[in-house]
Amino acid sequence: xxxxxxxxxxxxxxxxxxxxxxxxxxxxxxxxxxxxxxxxxxxxxxxxxxxxxxxxxxxxxxxxxxxxxxxxxxxxxxxxxxxxxxxxxxxxxxx
Amino acid sequence: xxxxxxxxxxxxxxxxxxxxxxxxxxxxxxxxxxxxxxxxxxxxxxxxxxxxxxxxxxxxxxxxxxxxxxxxxxxxxxxxxxxxxxxxxxxxx
Numbered sequence: 194x195x196x197x198x199x200x201x202x203x204x205x206x207x208x209x210x211x212x213x214x215x216x217x218x219x220x221x222x223x224x225x226x227x228x229x230x231x232x233x234x235x236x237x238x239x240x241x242x243x244x245x246x247x248x249x250x251x252x253x254x255x256x257x258x259x260x261x262x263x264x265x266x267x268x269x270x271x272x273x274x275x276x277x278x279x280x281x282x283x284x285x286x287x288x
Numbered sequence: 289x290x291x292x293x294x295x296x297x298x299x300x301x302x303x304x305x306x307x308x309x310x311x312x313x314x315x316x317x318x319x320x321x322x323x324x325x326x327x328x329x330x331x332x333x334x335x336x337x338x339x340x341x342x343x344x345x346x347x348x349x350x351x352x353x354x355x356x357x358x359x360x361x362x363x364x365x366x367x368x369x370x371x372x373x374x375x376x377x378x379x380x381x
Contacts, residue, residue: 194323194326194328194329195328195329195330195331196319196320196323196328196329196330196331197330197331197332198332198333200319200323201316201319201320201332204315204316204319205312205315205316208311208315209308209311209312209315211312215302218302219298219302219304219309219312220316222298222301222302223294223298223312223313223316224332224334224335225301226289226294226297226298226301227294227335228334228335228373228376230289230294231373231377232373232376232377232379234377235289236289237289237294238289238290238291239290239291239294239317240290240291241291241317241321242317242320242321243365243367245367247377269378270377270378271369271374271377271378272336272367272369272373272374272377273367274338274365274366274367276364276365280321280324280365281364281365283321283324283325284324284325284340284363284364284365285362285363286325
């Protein structure tokens, strides 16, 4: 099974005193706030869940594995996720 | 940004009081945690996806003492950043 945005909206709708439209708006806002935080290059720390870090990678020499040609890989920014201890514990419960 | 700042931003964005934004945030996070705890994956367009990987037990070694130990089986969540977010984070570089 895969959890999607529609499932999140449904759960918010069922558990709070909001209309379906308000629940959808809240979930969309939650996600866009999280996204914009990372887009701004700011780390996102959610206690009990985990942290999303924006890491700056330096430019490096790489190789096209197919042709073997050397090329320069530009500097880039990537998002990494580290699960919190609490999340890891919950995922391993009942194992 | 931390969780309480996220809750404040949510309250402002959708114009609801903090005492509502806070439980709504918890519902979203708990729903995600429960899905992962059940071994399910999460897929959110534009943001990213989470999958739980299962690891078998294996014999590891304490690198300091060299003593072999049995590492128990475990599950770990992995996040893969979505295409849109990946591109937009990189645009800020």
